[in-house]
Amino acid sequence: MLQVPFIRENKEFVIERLAVRNMDASQMVAEVIELDESRRQIQTELDNTLAEANAISKEIGMLFKKGEVDKANALKAKTTDLKESSKDLSEQLAAKTDALNELLYKIPNIPHESVPNGNSDADNEEVFREGAVPKLHDDALPHWELAKKYDIIDFELGNKITGAGFPVYKGKGARLQRALIQYFLDKNTDAGYTEYQLPHLVNEASGFGTGQLPDKEGQMYHVTEDNLYLIPTAEVPGTNIFRDVILNENELPIGITGYTPCFRREAGSYGAHVRGLNRLHQFDKVEIIRIEHPDNSYKALDGMIEHVKSILNELNLPYRILRLCGGDVTFASALTYDFEVFSTAQDRWLEISSVSNFETFQANRLKLRFKNSNGKKELAHTLNGSSLALPRVLAGILENYQTEKGILIPEVLIPYTGFSIID
RNA sequence: GGAGAAAUGGCAGAGUGGUCGAAUGCGGCAGUCUUGAAAACUGUUGAGGGUCACACCUCCGGGGGUUCGAAUCCCUCUUUCUCCGCCA
Incomplete structure (x- = not known):
């Protein structure tokens, strides 16, 4: 606001x-x-x-x-x-x-001066690209086929238990997912983020604080009996830690990280683009959140970009970074960079992280302030980013690391998975 | 889920109809003392609105009511604690 x-x-x-x-x-x-x-x-x-x-x-x-x-x-x-x-x-x-x-x-947030004009994702500006796209063998498959072939994700079972968009991970698939979560959290805490385990349901005030309410309530699952909402991202409970808080200037910056499942209704989505892990109603994500002094928030944003880059470099996945254009940048954000991993078998880019500076837009709603050196209360800047969203990273690994013998596990993950190939 | 008790400033805790935004203690900040620190002493220290600055207004868990006047009385909701029940 x-x-x-x-x-x-x-x-x-x-x-x-x-x-x-x-x-x-x-x-x-x-x-x-x-x-x-x-x-x-x-x-x-x-x-x-x-x-x-x-x-x-x-x-x-x-x-x-x-x-x-x-x-x-x-x-x-x-x-x-x-x-x-x-x-x-x-x-x-x-x-x-x-x-x-x-x-x-x-009224949405004021875009940062670097935000390019544009109407849709087609106008986003690619600012970085890294990682070679692997040459796959002739029988290379999209991840949903691989999931079936190696029996690591069961979409039909999720259908039976809940409905579309609630996949069941099993065996090495479940283990790989857990390994990724653990690895991401370790990377984040090593970078100075404090780990939190957060509620998966939030009240109205929290939904309002980060901007999901009042307008975007259709995107969230609503537990009507208790008037609570299933979180669409850890950003909601994570940022609301600081609702109605006045910090001392010397407490800044604050960095927190948390793993949560995320629930999104995704009303109106359908078709090939939502196949497999591409778009789910429930997915896992590790989030990083920063509370920053206004003077430092853009430097902090760059730092977050570098941090996410380092993870993707270690995973050795082909990815690119986009600066979102005015037509694509979200309501509350002043500047957003999206990370996309290349899905080789689908021949398309999949968004795996979105890193944003909200400046004072959320802080104003949250009443998140700090006392500056003059003793005046000033709104802090909030930032957040995924590091990372699990399903599409998983899709990227499955597709890019597939060989005729099986799916290789990225080197950095092997200590976490305990195995080096899914076959 | 049932019965009872409670919710006051960063924390602890007084205040049960008027001059109470609220005693006192702790904490925080500033100063005196000190080479420096600690201790001691002195002062200061909630939030929002409003104003050039004052004035002024609002806020004692949330909402509503009684009254000329409410932190204080009434209703209601929420939360916490104790006991009982249930339970990972």
């Missing part, structure tokens, strides 16, 4: 930058400013009314103490009007505040 004073003071800039997202924000911006102005005006009026009522109450108290009951009772009559108008004003204030907030929830 953008800060109102910022919008007020940078009206043209806000409109101009939001145009990168292909939106015309001029109407919304004007409305925000107008609503805020009238909100403040009503606030002042209400404050004055309450101040008067408070003063009278105090006086009545004194008069009663002195025993001047008649005078006190006379004053009581005066409060009736004040009560009525304060009630009226506070209703008006609530209405304005609600309207203002509702509008603010609809």
Whole structure:
């Protein structure tokens, strides 16, 4: 959520930058400013009314103490009007505040200056590429065929137990998945991230804090009986650790990591692109989250990119990094880099990580602040990224490491799997 | 799930209708002392809105009510603790 004073003071800039997202924000911006102005005006009026009522109450108290009951009772009559108008004003204030907030929830973050113009993922800018695409043998298979051939992932079984998009991993498949989780967590903690085990269900306030609510609730599974949501990413419980928190400047930066399953309804997705592990309703992910001083957040973002790169280099997978264009960058993000691994047998790129700087957009909703050196409270910057999303990494390994003898295990994972080939 | 008790500032803890945003202690910060530190002493120290700055307003788990006036009384929800039941 953008800060109102910022919008007020940078009206043209806000409109101009939001145009990168292909939106015309001029109407919304004007409305925000107008609503805020009238909100403040009503606030002042209400404050004055309450101040008067408070003063009278105090006086009545004194008069009663002195025993001047008649005078006190006379004053009581005066409060009736004040009560009525304060009630009226506070209703008006609530209405304005609600309207203002509702509008603010609809305004996305301001894209960073490096975000390119563009309408869709076709306009994303490739900024890095690494790793040779292996030459596969003639009978090379897509991962869902490999999964069946080696009996390591059972999609039909998941279908039976739950439904589409809930695969069952078994044997070496399950072990490989666990090895990856362990390996990712080790890499992250080695890089200074503190490991957390987080709840997989969150309340409304948390969903709101990171921006899934109120608009994107259709993406989450809702447990209606208890009004809780299954997490779509560890970002939600992880970032909400810091909701309503005021940090000391010297506590920054903070880096945390956590493994969680992620649940996404993915309503409206279907077809070949969602085959196999490409798109699931439940998947595993290891996430990294950083809370940063505003002066350092872009340096931190670069650091996160380097960190994810080092993992992919160790896994020796062919990948590329994209800087998302204005049309593709998510609602809350100012700048996002996507990592994609090349799926050799499918001949397409699969997104395996998304690393973003949200600047103060989430922090403003979360009320996540720190006391700066002047003792002033300032919104912190939040960042997060996957390191990494499991299923597509798994797909990439299965497809890129397949040989006629079986699927080789990347060297760095062997200590974790305890085997070097799936055959 | 049943019965009872409780929820106050970073923490501990007083306050049961008026001058209480709230005693006191601890912690934090600043200063005195010290070569430096500790100790001791002095001062300072919640959040949001509003203002050029003040003033002023709001907030004592959440919501609602009674009252001229609520941390304090009433209703309700949530959470925590104790006991019972169930259970990985």
